[in-house]
Amino acid sequence: MVSYPDSQGAERSLAIRRPPSVTSHSSRASTARRHRPHRSHFGGASYQPQNEFPVFTHTGDVQILIANGRKEQTYLLHKLILAQCSGFFEAGLSEEWANAGEGTSQPSNSALARLPPGAPQRPEKQRWKYELDWGQDDDIPMLVQKKQKTQTSMFGGDALQSSQQPPPPRNKPPTPQAGFFRSMANFSSLHVPAHQNDPDEDTFRDYDNLFRVFYNYPPALDPINIANAYVECKSLLQLADMYDALEVIGPRVDHHLLRFQGRLWKQIAKYPPSYLKLGYMARSKAIFSEAMVHVVGQWPQGINQLRNQIPTPVLELIEDKVDELDELKAKIEVKLFRLTLTTSRGERVTPSNNWLEWMAVSLFRQWLAENTTPPPTPILKSPRNTDNAVSSPPSPPPFNTGRIFRLLGQPAGGPSSYLGHDECKRFLKLSPDHYNRDNLRRFERRVEEIKNKARDLVKPLMRNFLELDLREGGLPYLTCTRVEPEEFPWDE
Known part of the structure; x- marks a missing residue:
């Protein structure tokens, strides 16, 4: 015997095992037999039915069969799970639906009479069955309930009764019998290779x-x-x-x-x-x-x-x-058309006090009007096709001012894509008496001043509520729309 000191200073003894008695040996042998894998009478291990998705052999009570004659898939699932996840199954598996027109289903008196005296009366076990009805060619396939009842037999087994026969498949080879599916339920989780061109x-x-x-x-x-x-x-x-x-x-x-x-x-x-x-x-x-x-x-x-x-x-x-965005754009457009320049004395420029700067304001307003107004409908005869029939003119693309506001809102210091040097030069040349290098420079500076004011006005339209990274390339429309948390239409 080997001794070790414990926490109290005492010694704990490790007893040497005695030889096993005949009784303990037989007990261990019996335990080993209980835990040893079962063997079938044919020399191989017996197959244990699974109890996991998609076939819960021991606990499932709703059988779902999807078959088209070339492939079949069987599920044995739970009423509780299906009813919790789907309103369709919640209604179809309800007691009201199950007993509609049939009354309460109880074991018959003859079945009870065949039970041995004193045997407990097990309640009837209810099972449901669904099959996918493919319908006609244009119909949407839909699960159809084929209610089946399972009554407890006198030997404790379950006798399966089907209330209806499955409908014939749509223009497909006949499917195997329902009994075959029940016997193969344990193998339904195995992958069945489908035909490459199977439309289903x-x-x-x-x-x-x-x-x-x-x-x-x-x-x-x-x-x-x-x-x-x-x-x-x-x-x-x-x-x-x-x-x-x-x-x-x-x-x-x-x-x-x-x-x-x-x-x-x-x-x-x-x-x-x-x-x-x-x-x-x-x-x-x-x-x-x-x-x-x-x-x-x-x-x-x-x-x-x-x-x-x-x-x-x-x-x-x-x-x-859309209405909110249009209203915001309209308010900003009014402010843009009211943009002006002032003289050194703080007066608004006019043709009488500063003709050159007034022309810069006029150029900006003309450009804004042309680009924020839909183009006029061309007055042209409708073209005729080869059959001498008048063809309808093509509809113009929707007019969207988002691109114009994005031009107005370009960051300062970046490349200007509107009213640049060439445009200012061509415009000023229309008045040869005022065109020279100094006037052109002053004219361009005043145009840039108006553009800076416009940039500040359109900032509310430049907000971006997208997750998309716009640094890789801008969009030709505005992205300042925002859906507030209380506005999602499914929260009502």
Whole structure:
């Protein structure tokens, strides 16, 4: 026996093990047998059914089958999870829906009579089944409930009863029997390679992503190509909208797209109406705000892509922001036209007290009027096509003054892109009596003074509320629109 001092100064003894008795040996052997992997009667290890996504063999009570004759995917999920994540399943799996027109389902008297005396009466176990109905060629595939009841047998097993037969697939080879799917449920998590040109592959992907998010798994979305990621996210959101699950799916889509960072902002700048609709469905404040700035700045350029495709509150928000921007531009335009110069005595320049400086003010106002007023409609005969029919003249592009205000707001000291040296020289040459080198220099200085005043006036329009880095290149429209926290249309 080996002894060690303990904290009290006493000694603790480590007893030497005695030889195992027959009883303890048999006990350990029994324990080892309990923990030893089960063997089948055929010499191999017996298969243990899984109880994890997508097939919860022991606890799942809602079977979902998606099959098109070439590929099938089976899910065995939980009523509680599906009802919490989707309004569609919350209604379809409710007791009111389950008992509609059928009354309360209880075990029959004959079934109870066959139970052994004194045996506990187990309550009936309810199971639900959904199958994807592909419909006709132009229909949107939709899950249809095929309610099935499972009653407890006298031997403790479950006898499955299906209330309906699955509908025939749309112009596809017949699918295997329902019993085959039940027997293969444990293998449904294995990847089944689909045909490369299977037109339904996107549907399988979207439903799998939908259920993955329900169970807090990340959706399988493209992490590299943002164009592919947009298409996959949009398709998933449309599916979530069908099943009233946008509140659950939206944050996952938002999180995935925001990981692209700078590439995302560039894509939004290229396709603002598309990302505005996606941002609204995903309830993404970042994406929605970014797209809104572009849409309002370019308005009405994207009106055809948004009209009748977005909810009324979103369209009303766009129109309100456009009105606010137009009102701000109108106020600043009035101030710009009132810009003037003063003489050394503090008087406004006029043709009588300083003709040269008054001409500088006139040149600026003329340039501003020409560039902030839509061009007149040309009076031309409509061209005729080869069929001698009068063709409608092409509609002019929308007139947007954002580019003009950006010119006015250029930083001081930068290259001037309006009313530069050449323009001032050509204008002054129109009055040969006043054209000389000294007058040209003084004229240019006074023009620069007016431009500096204009730069200060347009500063409210030069604010930028985009995440996009504009240092790589400016935009031809204004980006001073801001969506306030209380203005998001889904918070109402």
